[in-house]
Amino acid sequence: MTSAAKPALSFWQIWNMCFGFLGIQFGFALQNANASRIFQTLGAEMDDIPMLWIAAPLTGLIVQPIVGYLSDRTWTGLGRRRPYFLIGALLSTLALFVMPNSPVLWVAAGTLWILDASINISMEPFRAFVGDQLPARQRASGYAMQSFFIGVGAVVASLLPYLLEHLGVANTAAPGEVPATVRYAFYAGGAVLLAAVGWTIVSTREYPPELNARWDEAPTLARRPRNQGLLRAIGIACLLLGAGAVFTILHYGFDKALTVLGGMIAALGIAILLRQQVGGDNAFARIVDDLYDMPWTMVQLAVVQFFSWFALFAMWIYTTGAVTEVHFGSTDTGSAAYNAGANWVGVLFAAYNGFAALAAIVIPLMVRAWGLRISHLVNVGLGGLGLLSFLWFRDPHWLLLSMVGVGFAWASILSLPYALLSDSLPAGKMGVYMGIFNFFIVIPQLVAASLLGFLLKQFLGGAPINALAVGGVSLLVAGLCVLWVREPRIAGAATATEALR
Structure with a gap:
């Protein structure tokens, strides 16, 4: 550690370094608002949709820690993180051009897999x-x-099909074909994503790794003792x-989506056993060791993230089905009522992202007044009430009020857990730990993909709006769990909250 502190950046320097997130979220929002619509148009049944969405979190689980590990060890003429911004943006743009033109369901599902992997290649280094x-x-x-940029990008992206319809672009199509409003929105999304990420690449410099190491303010991470016999038994x-659960599910004909949970448990066991067999200095061994040695703050935040992202995944999957069925009275994907409802979901998603952009301005003020934890508790609590209100409102226009709470929760989920976490991470492992932190975003989504279809069919009456209610309760639980999180102390400084004051 050196006596010279890392220099503060100006407003416009922070603006430029974050601007690429506008493009990333543009593509991400188009995916979130329209993937279920595309799947239904191509013939997917409602209780199959969670499994089709599983590509998104699964790719993040695999891609982000690898990209984080590699970017920690990268230094090129383009810098440390920026090469990954560029590669991810190029691949994401190509996927956005392809997905709305998918001729059959399996092509759309495969393209979603590629799109999400590509977005993750850019997104993870942006966090670091x-x-x-x-x-x-x-x-x-x-x-x-x-x-803020996530909110702005997602507002425009989510509104695009709705706006294009009002400009005269066809919002219906022949059976099995995606409407032109969605296709043109995806084309625009690809162009915006590439341009925005390109701006950050050309307008921002990066500090060399050795300079960042000298400025490191995080406490040293202790290596936890290993009981090899206990780890092998675990x-x-x-x-x-996990293998027994998968066999039981398949043998007795339970919902096949539940096999994902069994597979996750088995995969954890395989990773533990492989780490004991694989020695030396390699990416797999280091990532597993870093996971084992992660700071206690990350463990605490993992619980908060689980309930937060379970709720968000439920919202992304089931809002289209809930609004079209309950508020527009149609489940026929070829009908004008269904497509009007689907476009209104785009408006709602634009609204919550717009409110998130406004919340991003308010949140630093909340943090100064209440601290990181209480601010997050308030924000995700508002989001939980927003999702629960879908049960009470029947006029679709009133759902815009629901989106106020969701927007505050979304802005908080995308910022305050990272602020709590980053001050605990050493500079040389910022990328890999941001990638590992993504586990606690991905795992709840995989659990949601496995369980929600089963719960919907067996316990929720097949009504997508009930899945949104489950998401609302989950956000309320996340808010309570954040009170357990300990704000880290920065070496030579006060707590993260006090440093903001």
Whole structure:
């Protein structure tokens, strides 16, 4: 650690370094608002949709820690994180051009897989980028700026099909074909994503890794002791339990989506056992060791993230089905009523992202007044009430009020957990730990993909709106869990919250 502190950046420097997130979220929002619509148009049944969505979180689970690990060890003429911004943006743009032209369901599902992997290649280094570039006292503001651009990009992206319809573009199509409004929106999304990420690449410099290491403000991470016999026993137990669960589900004809849960448990067991067999200095061994040694703050935040992202995944999957069925009275994907409802979902998604952009301006003020934890509790609580209100409102226009709460929750989820976390991470492992932190975003989505279809069919009356209610309760639980999180102390400084004051 050196006596010279990492220099603070100006407003416009932070603006430029975060601007690429506008494009990333443009593509992400088009995916979130329209993937279920595309799947239904191509013949997917409602209770099959969660499994079709499983590509998105699964790719993040695999891609983000690998990209984080690699970017921590990259230094080129283009910098440390920016090469990954560029590769991800190029691949995402191509996928956005292809997905709305998918001729059959399996092509659309495969393209979603590619799209999400590509977005993750760019997104993960952007999270580490804030930790690289900003001193601890500015990181909450940096993540809030990312939330602002996420909101702005998603507002426009989510509104595009609705706006294009009002400009005279056809919003219906022949059976099995995606309407022109959606196709043209995806083409625009690809162009905006590439341009926005390109702006950050050309307008932002990066500090060399050795300079960031000298400025490191995080406490040193202690290596936890390993009981190899206990770890081997845990690995074997997870493998047997997961494999047994998969066999039982298939043998007795339970919902096949539940096999994902069994597969996840078995995969954990395999990873533990492989780590004991694989020695030396390699990416797999280091990622598994870093996962084992992760700071306690990350463990605490994992619980908060689980309930937060379970709720968000439920919203992304089932809002189209809920609104078209309950508020527009149609489940026929070829009808004008269904497509009007689907476009209104785009408006609602634009609204919550717009409110998130406004919340990103308010959140730093909330943090100064209440601290990181209480601010997050309030915001996700508002989101939980927003999702629950879908049960009460029947006029679709009133759902815009529901989106106020969802927007505040979304902006908070995208910023405050990262502000709590980044001050606990050493500079040399910022990328890999941001990738590992993505596990706690991905795992709840995989659990949701496995369970929600089963719960919907068996316990929720097949009504998508009930899945939104489950999401609302989950957000309320997330808010309570954040009270358990301990704000880290920065070496030579006060708490993260106090540093903002």
